[in-house]
Amino acid sequence: MILIAGGTGHLGRELSRVLAGRAGGLRVLTREPAKAASAGHGATEFVKGDVRDRSSLGPALVGIDVVISAITGFGPGGQGPRAIDLEGNRNLIGASEAAGVRRFVLLSIHGAGPDHPMELYRAKYRAEELVRGSRLDWAIIRPTVFMELWAGIIGGAARTTGTATIFGRGKNPTNFVSVRDVARFVEVAASDAGLGGAALDVGGPENLTFIEVVDSIRASIGLPVRARHVPLSAMRLGAIVMRRVKPDIARLIQAGIVMDTTDMRFDSTALQRRYPNIRLSRLVDILADARLGTNGGG
Numbered sequence: 001m002i003l004i005a006g007g008t009g010h011l012g013r014e015l016s017r018v019l020a021g022r023a024g025g026l027r028v029l030t031r032e033p034a035k036a037a038s039a040g041h042g043a044t045e046f047v048k049g050d051v052r053d054r055s056s057l058g059p060a061l062v063g064i065d066v067v068i069s070a071i072t073g074f075g076p077g078g079q080g081p082r083a084i085d086l087e088g089n090r091n092l093i094g095a096s097e098a099a100g101v102r103r104f105v106l107l108s109i110h111g112a113g114p115d116h117p118m119e120l121y122r123a124k125y126r127a128e129e130l131v132r133g134s135r136l137d138w139a140i141i142r143p144t145v146f147m148e149l150w151a152g153i154i155g156g157a158a159r160t161t162g163t164a165t166i167f168g169r170g171k172n173p174t175n176f177v178s179v180r181d182v183a184r185f186v187e188v189a190a191s192d193a194g195l196g197g198a199a200l201d202v203g204g205p206e207n208l209t210f211i212e213v214v215d216s217i218r219a220s221i222g223l224p225v226r227a228r229h230v231p232l233s234a235m236r237l238g239a240i241v242m243r244r245v246k247p248d249i250a251r252l253i254q255a256g257i258v259m260d261t262t263d264m265r266f267d268s269t270a271l272q273r274r275y276p277n278i279r280l281s282r283l284v285d286i287l288a289d290a291r292l293g294t295n296g297g298g
């Protein structure tokens with residue numbers, strides 16, 4: 001049986017769809033099982049657990065062969081990368097070892113590193129170190145930025161208000177990957193012996209600036225959409241002001257600064273050559289998909 005921690009998130013919901021029919025069954029760990037079950041996320045079982053509380057994880061891991069960790073504390077209302085992406089994964093890895101889990105698939109992030117300016121990328125790097133040092137058979141998937149998330153955030157507002165907000169100049173080429181494609185690679189990582197003890201960077205086929213993303217959204221909506229830029233200077237000030245009062249929002253603003261000012265590209269050539277059966281989605285494919293209305297957004 002497979003356990004997805006984070007099975008209610010953007011990627012987790014897609015993973016549940018991809019893995020739902022597998023022999024052995026699927027269990028989703030969530031803090032709110034009743035809410036997840038009523039949302040019909042497709043998993044066969046929901047179990048209550050909080051990765052900050054290690055004692056809640058043992059019962060969830062009974063009978064589990066493969067654990068997929070798609071948790072994060074990054075995002076609006078999130079408990080933060082240190083609490084969830086690092087310490088939460090520490091608890092989940094420890095509990096998985098104790099429960100005799102065979103394989104642990106960790107969702108990290110492309111560019112994770114010890115000196116990255118963002119706490120999320122540092123926490124992911126340290127979680128990678130933890131899983132590498134564990135007794136578990138492990139695989140790490142490092143996706144670039146989720147396409148549906150940003151298409152939903154920008155596209156949703158563009159549809160309702162006619163305005164698309166671009167954080168910063170919007171001229172930095174950024175790699176976006178579809179959660180559908182990431183889910184296929186996670187499926188491979190959960191089952192393929194060849195990925196045991198390996199990390200795989202996963203990205204989409206295009207590096208797009210946010211100005212280009214807005215152009216594509218405008219074309220897909222077929223209505224005029226005005227682009228409104230939030231200046232980097234205002235974002236830098238906002239990140240400092242929000243750090244104490246709303247650290248989750250401060251982290252989001254900092255992510256916007258990093259995405260506008262650092263190298264966010266990825267070359268998918270080697271990935272496509274190695275996995276020709278997984279066709280990497282382009283932004284236009286995702287925008288054309290009617291599911292975006294329910295799958296995208298924050």
Ligand SMILES: NC(=O)c1ccc[n+]([C@@H]2O[C@H](COP(=O)([O-])OP(=O)(O)OC[C@H]3O[C@@H](n4cnc5c(N)ncnc54)[C@H](OP(=O)(O)O)[C@@H]3O)[C@@H](O)[C@H]2O)c1
Pocket residue numbers: 005006007008009010011012029030031032036049050051052069070071072073074075079084088107108109110142143144145146149
């Ligand atoms: N979004 C991106 O662009 C991106 C890019 C690269 C990598 N990733 C990684 O891919 C994975 C999935 O990202 P996502 O955007 O799909 O995440 P998401 O939508 O923000 O979902 C976060 C998930 O974490 C779970 N979670 C948070 N705190 C928890 C806690 N204390 N105990 C148990 N579960 C907790 C939530 O479960 P409940 O609320 O149901 O408890 C939820 O299912 C993450 O590891 C993320 O770091 C994301």
